[in-house]
Amino acid sequence: MALGKSAAVVIGSFDLGESDRVVTFYSREHGKVRGVAKASRRMRSRFGGALELFTLGELVFFDTGRTDLVRVDHFDVLDPFAAIRTDLERLGQGAWIVECVNRLTAERDPHAALFGLLTRALRALASAAGPPRVAICFGARCLDVLGHRPRLDRCVECGRAYPFARPALDEGGVVCEACAAHATGATSISPAAVAALGRLRAAGWEEALTQPLGRVEAELRNALESHMTRLIGQPTRTAKFLREVRRLSETSGERR
Numbered sequence: 001m002a003l004g005k006s007a008a009v010v011i012g013s014f015d016l017g018e019s020d021r022v023v024t025f026y027s028r029e030h031g032k033v034r035g036v037a038k039a040s041r042r043m044r045s046r047f048g049g050a051l052e053l054f055t056l057g058e059l060v061f062f063d064t065g066r067t068d069l070v071r072v073d074h075f076d077v078l079d080p081f082a083a084i085r086t087d088l089e090r091l092g093q094g095a096w097i098v099e100c101v102n103r104l105t106a107e108r109d110p111h112a113a114l115f116g117l118l119t120r121a122l123r124a125l126a127s128a129a130g131p132p133r134v135a136i137c138f139g140a141r142c143l144d145v146l147g148h149r150p151r152l153d154r155c156v157e158c159g160r161a162y163p164f165a166r167p168a169l170d171e172g173g174v175v176c177e178a179c180a181a182h183a184t185g186a187t188s189i190s191p192a193a194v195a196a197l198g199r200l201r202a203a204g205w206e207e208a209l210t211q212p213l214g215r216v217e218a219e220l221r222n223a224l225e226s227h228m229t230r231l232i233g234q235p236t237r238t239a240k241f242l243r244e245v246r247r248l249s250e251t252s253g254e255r256r
Ligand SMILES: [Zn+2]
Pocket: 155, 156, 157, 158, 159, 160, 175, 176, 177, 178, 179, 180
């Protein structure tokens, strides 16, 4: 039995019984932690609105050692990143970011660099930065931090040196045309998008957020979603939500 304390971000939650909630945090000191916030759905809960998705706070929990679930004692808000919840595109990309963290990490496996990346991405999303770009910069760096950095310098199947005319992206990195024909999970990616991914990885965070990408931006966003799907083993839940948001904004644009 032990008391734990760490800066943490709310990355998911679901209701439990009449008034409790199970909350998933990504913390700097302990990695992913799931805990029960007792009576948090009551009107006068001591948690107030602190347990909203994306909220960064100081988490204090009690680990009984009897189950994987801890008891959430306190969560004092440091930054609610409220602006992320004010428009659907920000909300959707933010949900994708926290879902990636949730599904690519194991419980109690801390990665301080991933925690730093997560808070940097949420801060950018809550400010003026373009939501899809924040997701791209987060996605590319998240793969690096967790040891899934795709190789871009040669075909991961046969070793042939890049560039090739029609590359594809598979779990370990780029594959050449010949190998892509046999790799069932590989998805095509344009040479321009491969080059852009390389540039974004080499750039600093602020520079990567503002670097002009032109038409390749949408392709890169899709390529990262496909890559996350390969790693997780199924599409992210938020990918569908984002497609709906986009369809909605396209139809309202036509009416204007
Ligand atoms: Zn090859």
